[in-house]
Amino acid sequence: MGLARRLENLVSPTPADIDIANSVQPLPIGIIAQDLGLKPEDIHFYGPYKAKVLLSARERLKDVQDGYYIVVGGITPTPLGEGKSTTTVGLCQAIGAFLGKKVVTALRQPSQGPTFGIKGGAAGGGYSQVIPMDEFNLHMTGDIHAITAANNLTAAAIDARIFHEATQSDKALLNRLCPADKEGNRKFAPVMLKRLKKLGITKTNPAELNPEETKAFVRLDFDKDQITWKRVVDVNDRFLRKITVGQGPEEKGMTRETGYDIAVASEIMAVLALTTSLADMRERLGNMVLGTSKAGHAITADDLGIGGALTVLMKEAINPTLMQTLEGTPVLVHAGPFANIAHGNSSIVADQIALKAVGPGGFVVTEAGFGADIGLEKFMNIKCRYSGLKPHCAVIVATIRALKMHGGGPDVSPGKPLDHAYKAENVELVRAGCSNLVKHIQNTKAYNVNVVVAVNVFVTDTEAEIAVVRQAALEAGAYDAVACTHHSHGGKGAVELAIAVKKACEEQSGDLKFLYPLNLSVREKIEAIAKSYGAAGIELSSDAEQQIETLTKQGFGDLPICIAKTQYSFSHIPSAKGAPTGFILPIREIKASVGAGFIYPIIGTMSTMPGLPTRPAYYEIDIDIKTGKVVGLS
């Protein structure tokens, strides 16, 4: 990598993230692209430091052999986070600026909501960050805005359709849905043919539909209590969690209870992350199920005639955004699906483009959300299944702090001072907590992937503590276990990790072994995952059993499974640390993101709309009028 440049004059103690980010002048993104082997026709600029990389680049490079593919997961985290993004960025800075290899970091785009709510950037931290940090955290290249627009157009279309169906006869609806042209002829819009086919109607002239066919065609007949589609906004707006719409006089009393999710929880985000081409995205968007008819049929976006419009709204968003790290290595930012109700991984297309761009001997490092039980499992069984890719190495990030917690250390929570146990050496706590790390290593190795453990070192960690972790990791079958200090030293702090990862990749062979085949029943698939957590079995609520039956009947039973559960334990009980066993995983509810392509069983309650605290982060955020620079962002 000709451009990668080692950071110099590092300051200790490590300054605030925004100060570090502002201290490095980013390179023009065109240069970053060129260095990566992209051609001018492969990219669209979005200002000086961001560019969309077009899917056509993947096509242009299709005959190039893929580079090494590395996924970064973590042990079961504390609520403070264990530095997975930071490690991902630091590792790449090391590979690029110190090993001199081609490398791309693949990251998720963060939601804007938390940026203004409770502090905490998503661009890495310390000397391992993506820059410009404000552009990474806000708007970026508009992908989340596009998702919001598409999601909310769909929502408006649902309510408007219910309104029009309630106020018009079948004939009037048909006449309006298929308006006469100047010669008085009516025809079906192309998207209507899909619905007609589903209904078993082969006629191509609206005038020829008999009354039954007309009724079947024009009435989606939404069951208002079975509408699963919600509106979204990329803001922490807790008062929208549950609302009643349609209270205006023109809406004639057709009120309905519904609610908002934060935008990144939209199924369209999950579609973006899992799609593999424009044609595939068109198909998935059209197949999204919005609700159920009174007769129990799934109603899709294409039934509503809107799949094409959604694709048009998403046609730029399908291209990943190229940015850079502090050390000038390229980053592809794309998609940021939830890690509970969705699969929590950045996009397939970003990884595919990156693997071609770095080519043989190059490296692509992609991050999986939450702990490895959730993020890595979904990476393997959902993302890799759809992409056909196989990782050469999985990095599992651990901290001494989190291991102590798993070993029985006191409660760790944000805003509360960290207990003394976490600041002084305590080898026994660490040793006890390694059960959690060991379980993650074993689970990950079962996919037939080499595992490298990265201990993200804090200043209070001791050599003895780190040695314990290394020993436990190697005994559990890790390929290697390495301490790293990229937060305070940038790429230099992750060189040893980079070398270990490189070796692990070079020695990897064999196929990916999925945890379950798709043709198992939904119940069996859930059980397979639950057992990987250490559960003795699962318990389905009667709702969940009913929902499995419905989904299976509707033809969605062969989708992969995306478990929505707490990230704070292998089990469903956040306080069960370490590696609990023998528990029964209780499945409360089963939902599906049919367009994106997975079924998601829900364990407990998942919040899909955060709130704002009394003093939100926005109080500090402003613009320096003289320089135009953002201040107060963290």
Added chain:
Amino acid sequence: MGLARRLENLVSPTPADIDIANSVQPLPIGIIAQDLGLKPEDIHFYGPYKAKVLLSARERLKDVQDGYYIVVGGITPTPLGEGKSTTTVGLCQAIGAFLGKKVVTALRQPSQGPTFGIKGGAAGGGYSQVIPMDEFNLHMTGDIHAITAANNLTAAAIDARIFHEATQSDKALLNRLCPADKEGNRKFAPVMLKRLKKLGITKTNPAELNPEETKAFVRLDFDKDQITWKRVVDVNDRFLRKITVGQGPEEKGMTRETGYDIAVASEIMAVLALTTSLADMRERLGNMVLGTSKAGHAITADDLGIGGALTVLMKEAINPTLMQTLEGTPVLVHAGPFANIAHGNSSIVADQIALKAVGPGGFVVTEAGFGADIGLEKFMNIKCRYSGLKPHCAVIVATIRALKMHGGGPDVSPGKPLDHAYKAENVELVRAGCSNLVKHIQNTKAYNVNVVVAVNVFVTDTEAEIAVVRQAALEAGAYDAVACTHHSHGGKGAVELAIAVKKACEEQSGDLKFLYPLNLSVREKIEAIAKSYGAAGIELSSDAEQQIETLTKQGFGDLPICIAKTQYSFSHIPSAKGAPTGFILPIREIKASVGAGFIYPIIGTMSTMPGLPTRPAYYEIDIDIKTGKVVGLS
């Protein structure tokens, strides 16, 4: 203009807009920028055919003399529209490609909502269009998305603040609003100092506030019935017109009735259109009034601590977007405020940059929404007052169709076939309808601006009809009146208009005469505008009288006036065509956009959220998977 290129091989009858738009390969936007005299450091690319022009370009060119400034208004329109945007684009194509002069078209960004609702593009039409048409109509460079994000962050912040104030003591609020640092010290965030100053508190240490001061500082004390801020979405979502929020269990029963507007109705859009610099935008956003306290005080965005964050969200949106016409002339697209509850003109900064870029002898043509009674009046008395600019010429667009309607022709409405009267020659109807045109000419001339009438000719219009219009216009004092056919012929069809406009500009002199000085009372200012409509006077509802008193007391009485009324008549009665006189204008309600900088009296009811029809335009919209091109957009 070296780049402007005349269209060739025009097809008759004129093909569909999207087909024409797709038939012309746009020039790389960097070339358009360069030809306009912009330097690489003046622009940020957004893909190959769009670029943001930075405000710094205006600064760099500050010593260049402005070009000629032309505003395009229209007569009172039919519901079908009279082709004002098309004429604006066609005129510019003629100036650039046929007169060989430097020219910039300044247009508003359209809302995405109607694009998917009822058909009708906003990029001009026929052979006078802005391209790429899909990028113009959808997302563009994300300005409306930024407005939506900023608007909705504010809304979430209001409800969250009400919640936190209701559930915490004064002391707890103070402790959370001013959290202690590691040393246990508390301090005010910079934005809090503005509120303290307003409250007359000079202390700078939170610990020193006495209980009364603490209460005053921490409690915004919103009156829930007096919150004027609404959420917005850029979708035609009628079911959001009136909603109840806060129905989730965590919100503890603190429900509230509120509603959504379409995004372009946000005050932040009006701020964007009227701001003159980043510092000015910061000030205006912070000054936006969100509601009233129980004690009757105006509560601003900066009281809520959010003005800085809003500015950060809007920092890219303040830069206008450069695009191009079919004939390769540059277009600056920026802001699209409502023309009733806001002033309906594109941005001041776009016009300012354009005037410097074209320089002396060049032309900037900007469009004012609705009929001239509304759009042009607000252009002069609000936009020009804030910008300090003066137009050299006003173009008033008329159609034979609309004049016939004003002369007593039958009803014209969308979706209904046009009456025969509009397709065959009827000189008398036209002559009678010229009263409307004459009144607009007289009103516009009163600003001390030359008026050129553009008759936007349809194939069914006759020479005799056009001659009548021309005669009436000249008798009313128009500088010239010209027929043009730019819809079917591009710039070639507007050459005569371009020549007339050029002469009118060259012969213009003297200062702009406003319709009213700002120091009149609110009532007197409204009366002055009402009289320009032909009204005998105004009638204020008791609510309106009360609201004037409150606004005046709050110190907002010296703002300019932005009348919200129907565009279909000079009066408040849409069916009163021609030039009605003697009516009394009834003012139902008085509101203010204090941050943007105007008071808006409301006459009748203004819809700020459209709906979707039974068959929305989205049924036709899709992507051609093979080419990636958008189809079905109109």
